[in-house]
Amino acid sequence: MIVRISGEGQFKLPDADAERLNELDNRAVAAVEQGDETGFRELWSQMLEIVASDGNAVSDEELVESDVILPPRDISFHEAKDEFSGDGLIPD
Amino acid sequence: MPGLAGRMSTVVKAKISRMLDRAEDPGETLDYGYQKQVELLQNVKKGIADVVTSKKRLQMQSQKLEQQVVKLDTQARQALSQGREDLARTALERKTLAQTELQSLDQQVKELEQQQEQLTANEQRLRQKIEQFRTKKEVIKAQYSAAEAQVRISEAANGVGEEMADLGLAMQRAEDKTENMRARASAVEELEKAGAFDDITALGSGQDDLDRQLSELTSGVQVDDELAKMKAELGPGGGESPALEQGEEKA
Numbered sequence: 653m654i655v656r657i658s659g660e661g662q663f664k665l666p667d668a669d670a671e672r673l674n675e676l677d678n679r680a681v682a683a684v685e686q687g688d689e690t691g692f693r694e695l696w697s698q699m700l701e702i703v704a705s706d707g708n709a710v711s712d713e714e715l716v717e718s719d720v721i722l723p724p725r726d727i728s729f730h731e732a733k734d735e736f737s738g739d740g741l742i743p744d
Numbered sequence: 745m746p747g748l749a750g751r752m753s754t755v756v757k758a759k760i761s762r763m764l765d766r767a768e769d770p771g772e773t774l775d776y777g778y779q780k781q782v783e784l785l786q787n788v789k790k791g792i793a794d795v796v797t798s799k800k801r802l803q804m805q806s807q808k809l810e811q812q813v814v815k816l817d818t819q820a821r822q823a824l825s826q827g828r829e830d831l832a833r834t835a836l837e838r839k840t841l842a843q844t845e846l847q848s849l850d851q852q853v854k855e856l857e858q859q860q861e862q863l864t865a866n867e868q869r870l871r872q873k874i875e876q877f878r879t880k881k882e883v884i885k886a887q888y889s890a891a892e893a894q895v896r897i898s899e900a901a902n903g904v905g906e907e908m909a910d911l912g913l914a915m916q917r918a919e920d921k922t923e924n925m926r927a928r929a930s931a932v933e934e935l936e937k938a939g940a941f942d943d944i945t946a947l948g949s950g951q952d953d954l955d956r957q958l959s960e961l962t963s964g965v966q967v968d969d970e971l972a973k974m975k976a977e978l979g980p981g982g983g984e985s986p987a988l989e990q991g992e993e994k995a
Contacts, residue, residue: 656906659862659914661869712872715880715903721910724917 654710655703656718657725663707670742673699673720677740684736689729692736700725774881777901781874784908788867791915792860798922799856801929806849809842809932812941816842819943824971825978832974835943836967842941845932852925859918866911877904 653670656662676699683691699722710716720742723735735741816839823831880900935941 656910658910659866659917661866712869713876715873715876715900717899717902717906721906724914 653719654716655707656721657700657703658721659724662710662714662716662718663703664710665703665707669702669706670719672702674740674742676702677736677742680732681736681738681740684729684732692729692732696727696732771885774885774897774901777904778874778878778881781870781877781904781908784911785867785871785874788863788870788911788915791918792863792867795856795860795863795918795922798925798929799853799860802849802853802856802925805929805932806846806853808936809846809849809941812943813839813842813846815943816941820971821974821978824974829971833967833971836970836974838941838943840966840970841935845935845941848928849932852928855921856925859921863914863918866914870907870911873904873907877901 653665653667654662655665655673676695680692680695680699683689683695703722722741723731727735816835820832820835820839823829823835877900884897884900
């Protein structure tokens, strides 16, 4: 699967990561709903960590669409309230 | 749907696919799409230039303030050695305020530097993708009769569209940030104009009100501590030190 971190580009990840990301995404939505910023930050950094450890940067020559677009790394908690709502970034 | 960035790119994608669907001549649409991409690239350059301008302005302010801090510190010492604790206190209050502003300016310069680096990297990536799109579009135009062509156009266009939308978002965020910093720079300029960082040799009549405001702005404790430290450094009987730099004794 192709994941984009907004502002940083696209990464190719094993499809198996989709489930892990989705789970973190759902928990992040719950954290945001509860106004738990510390919890959200922890989950968000775990999501970024998956991309960092498993992802390979998509080359600049490739024109492909992303399956998942993650918001900018330095997303504020306020912005997160818009992003991590409902189904979250990854629809179930 | 993917998040904020996703929603933005969806809008762009939708526009591009609509364009492609309606197009009688896909070749023309591809050229138009390419032209739009190149235009965006120009905007990105302007955006980066804006960030650089704001950064330079803050850096200049920061250098000015640094000089004032050194000057005010020297003057505080000189005033104290002449037994003018009141003047020394005024100078230290101004120095404290200048230092506080300086810290915040330096932090913002750092942030702008990061913004600039990120935007530049993004711009280079988009430039590559657009170049790739240009090559691809010529291939697609030449082989348009092939059954796959339509699919390939969408793929390529959507790929670039997503990249463009993402860069648009990065630019928007950079712009918001620079906007905040411009406001900050103006606020520092206002303080400067009001004479808040003037050295104490420039003190004339009518400064009483400003000084009152300054002592409210700056932390009294910090000024007291520094004053005490300076006194200790100078030791007793510092009355033989040279006269206040450029200044006259206030009657």
